[in-house]
């Protein structure tokens with residue numbers, strides 16, 4: 001029970017991945033909990049990011065496989081077509097079925113007060129929610145992030161798509177310029193190009209997916225150009241967008257040249273900025289535009305106020321948000337046995353033409369730290385599963401320290417987002433490549449390529 005001076009033991013601000021699990025766990029432990037949300041309950045991942053995005057990509061995949069891969073297997077697929085409004089309706093069905101969107105009633109049924117409105121700190125123990133004032137002993141800030149504007153002139157005056165709006169289109173645009181070649185930009189590029197859009201994708205970095213290993217970027221760029229007919233524009237900084245009739249002119253600098261192109265729609269996928277505008281200064285919580293600052297236990301500069309999820313500015317994944325939310329719940333329940341989040345094996349997945357999944361350190365990370373490493377590589381076409389499935393493109397790359405302990409890995413293959421967990425477990429529990437290589441892998445499976453790549457690590461004695 002909350003003491004007399006507080007309305008609640010814990011108030012969670014934000015009902016997404018970073019907020020919801022802690023609210024759940026604390027309510028299970030008989031704490032008096034409220035969760036505040038000013039939009040639809042469930043946050044970004046359930047309503048406007050991963051779940052709807054993956055549902056649309058599933059439709060794109062099935063369409064692409066039937067149309068483009070069927071003939072090689074002896075299937076007649078000439079008549080296959082699509083109706084995008086029905087694809088859109090499928091996305092809504094998938095969201096409903098996933099059960100994580102619109103979760104207000106779930107909280108109410110669990111005895112958690114679901115308070116609707118915008119929370120702002122008035123002091124270290126008090127927030128306002130629109131006109132109401134609420135006192136709580138502890139707070140969890142899980143307000144997520146919002147799209148960054150990419151510092152493009154004219155973006156505020158020119159209609160353009162955000163990821164949220166792009167997921168809600170009922171017709172793919174004829175031409176689309178995507179600003180940002182990270183995972184979100186690449187997933188939208190894949191989605192719309194499969195459904196017939198001419199896509200331009202630009203990034204200031206020297207390659208798409210700049211945080212991944214270079215082999216992954218090269219594979220995706222080649223596939224985007226040759227299979228999807230995209231214009232891939234690395235080293236291209238968009239400087240201006242402006243309306244021209246019903247079209248939008250995008251101007252960008254590529255090398256030292258200024259270039260421009262006219263398109264139907266522009267999608268801004270230039271990253272996300274933590275949502276820190278909630279009166280944090282009134283609660284003496286330190287923060288910057290890069291996120292809320294915390295100690296190693298995810299507690300902010302103000303005792304009793306914790307933070308989790310995208311608002312920390314560390315990662316932008318649902319699974320890291322959920323993990324941090326669990327760590328916060330543990331630290332509230334067990335103040336003498338507080339946990340620190342361990343980020344040594346964070347898996348990441350991009351669903352492009354070939355699925356890319358990676359974990360741990362990239363080769364560039366290792367070089368920056370001047371680590372002495374070994375690299376094992378297996379092209380996907382050498383394993384039986386790839387030949388059976390008529391897939392030629394892809395690879396597994398593993399990185400070990402000089403003693404052979406796994407520290408990083410990338411998989412480019414169908415179901416890479418599943419296979420990566422073998423290597424995630426291996427990195428988390430400090431296994432060597434030799435130990436993974438000597439583990440039986442079923443025949444024929446995609447994971448055989450992991451065994452081969454790990455077997456290619458040779459430790460100099």
Ligand SMILES: Cc1cc2nc3c(=O)[nH]c(=O)nc-3n(C[C@H](O)[C@H](O)[C@H](O)COP(=O)(O)OP(=O)(O)OC[C@H]3O[C@@H](n4cnc5c(N)ncnc54)[C@H](O)[C@@H]3O)c2cc1C
Pocket residue numbers: 013014015016017018019036037038039040042043044045046048049050053117118119120142143144145163184275277278308309310311315316317318319320321
């Ligand atoms: C297009 C796209 C695709 C993605 N795909 C994936 C993926 O496949 N896998 C993956 O792991 N991650 C993916 N992500 C990232 C993932 O969506 C985020 O990392 C995750 O949703 C972050 O959870 P969160 O709880 O920190 O924030 P959110 O889910 O954004 O939740 C924060 C909540 O707080 C509310 N809020 C904010 N301020 C206030 C306030 N003052 N008062 C009340 N309520 C407030 C917001 O309305 C929001 O509901 C994707 C992101 C995008 C944009």
